[in-house]
Amino acid sequence: MLxxxxxxxxxxxGAAEDLFARHGFAGASLRQVTAAANVNLxxxxxxxxxxxxLIEEVFRRRLDELNARRLAALAAANADGQADLEQVLxxxxxxxxxxxxxxxxxxxxxxxxxxxxxxHNARLRRFxxxxxxxxxxxxxxxxxxxxxxxxKEELYWRLDIVSGALTYAMxxxxxxxxxxxVSEQTHRERAAEHLIRFAAAGLRAP
Amino acid sequence: MLxxxxxxxxxxxGAAEDLFARHGFAGASLRQVTAAANVNLxxxxxxxxxxxxLIEEVFRRRLDELNARRLAALAAANADGQADLEQVLxxxxxxxxxxxxxxxxxxxxxxxxxxxxxxHNARLRRFxxxxxxxxxxxxxxxxxxxxxxxxKEELYWRLDIVSGALTYAMxxxxxxxxxxxVSEQTHRERAAEHLIRFAAAGLRAP
DNA sequence: GTATGATTCAAACGAACGTTTGATGCCGCT
DNA sequence: AGCGGCATCAAACGTTCGTTTGAATCATAC
Numbered sequence: 001m002l003x004x005x006x007x008x009x010x011x012x013x014g015a016a017e018d019l020f021a022r023h024g025f026a027g028a029s030l031r032q033v034t035a036a037a038n039v040n041l042x043x044x045x046x047x048x049x050x051x052x053x054l055i056e057e058v059f060r061r062r063l064d065e066l067n068a069r070r071l072a073a074l075a076a077a078n079a080d081g082q083a084d085l086e087q088v089l090x091x092x093x094x095x096x097x098x099x100x101x102x103x104x105x106x107x108x109x110x111x112x113x114x115x116x117x118x119x120h121n122a123r124l125r126r127f128x129x130x131x132x133x134x135x136x137x138x139x140x141x142x143x144x145x146x147x148x149x150x151x152k153e154e155l156y157w158r159l160d161i162v163s164g165a166l167t168y169a170m171x172x173x174x175x176x177x178x179x180x181x182v183s184e185q186t187h188r189e190r191a192a193e194h195l196i197r198f199a200a201a202g203l204r205a206p
Numbered sequence: 207m208l209x210x211x212x213x214x215x216x217x218x219x220g221a222a223e224d225l226f227a228r229h230g231f232a233g234a235s236l237r238q239v240t241a242a243a244n245v246n247l248x249x250x251x252x253x254x255x256x257x258x259x260l261i262e263e264v265f266r267r268r269l270d271e272l273n274a275r276r277l278a279a280l281a282a283a284n285a286d287g288q289a290d291l292e293q294v295l296x297x298x299x300x301x302x303x304x305x306x307x308x309x310x311x312x313x314x315x316x317x318x319x320x321x322x323x324x325x326h327n328a329r330l331r332r333f334x335x336x337x338x339x340x341x342x343x344x345x346x347x348x349x350x351x352x353x354x355x356x357x358k359e360e361l362y363w364r365l366d367i368v369s370g371a372l373t374y375a376m377x378x379x380x381x382x383x384x385x386x387x388v389s390e391q392t393h394r395e396r397a398a399e400h401l402i403r404f405a406a407a408g409l410r411a412p
Numbered sequence: 413g414t415a416t417g418a419t420t421c422a423a424a425c426g427a428a429c430g431t432t433t434g435a436t437g438c439c440g441c442t
Numbered sequence: 443a444g445c446g447g448c449a450t451c452a453a454a455c456g457t458t459c460g461t462t463t464g465a466a467t468c469a470t471a472c
Contacts, residue, residue, distance in 0.1 A: 008449080022326065028230035029429065040451055045431060047449095055285045110323070116326045117374070118317070120228065157400040164374025173323040173370065194363040201411030202404035208421055214419080236460065251461060254417095 011037040021111035069095035089196045097192040114171035162199045217243040227317035268315045273341045275301035301313045303398040320377035368405045
């Protein structure tokens, strides 16, 4: 399945990402994963220790970069004076879009991320909040500065709605189907544009 | 677990709904379900034929009523003259809210519904589109009349975002935690209010 | 009261699961 | 050449999975 010039660990991570996206964490077996990765069944427990650890590594591999990109984009937006709402939204949304366009399984990962929300699994939520928490805080602060008329609770509600819409849209759960003449890249870029416009108006609501 | 005065079928459906919400379709076993329902393991295959059929029945039981309520609310909103955007949004969102407040597992079901989106399972998607399709069409028409400045494609994108945000918010995936002084009912009603305000502004965006 | 059909039951089916084992291959070292 | 360690391998571990079976139990009708 995956090219031979990737290491065993990388091939497992890639195959796991793809199969977790398609069948869920419980629904994808290590036998399916190792078969798709063209490695021995025992390799998962040798390199990762357990299936649970493998799941966490699938997240860590992508989230580290996603978080870094989001913070960098936010810093860049703030660098030239006060950023406007659309710029901050873009700093949050565009890195997720770019990730979803990554050649090596990025589009699978955004769907895995959406599944993580559906799993109320305590260990996974804790892991994600440890890796995500400070990023969300930074963005909440940026939004609070731009929307001073909103109370703190009101703001949190709206940001929650935004991340829900983002998760759902990037994971392609909706009914909108990509038209045959439109490339996957263009399709997702349009999704991001619509999302930013919609979210900006929603956040500005009185 | 479930009260004894419910029939075997109903007890299975209730327990399945709860466990599917908590562990997913693959993650919840029929042994867990039948133990929680206090029925024999073989009862699932006797009454439903298979696990897949049981999953579909879990959906059918709730969706029939959810769809009927949404259409009734839409008709009522249109009855007294032209409904405004908030009324049509409420006709879509409030029935989902009421369902989530249902004493007998409604809040579990909205989470099951969110899982259904994450599963790209072809059979399940087909089943849902068969049972959901005409309702979404009706609402799309109502929104189109209220937002004539939006092109058809633009409108569909935005409705997709709205249903994503709704699914996510009702399933309680976000970081917003219910405050200790606030009842579950109040918490969800506030979520619906925020959602309607946010979505109305987003849909009206130029 | 007994025959009939629907339901429930304990037990078992083969298949698939995550994990472990111990042997074998491979590579850089002295 | 021989050693030491990582890495890979086929095979097996015990457990759990969805499903099936055939007997026991229940309710209803005559």
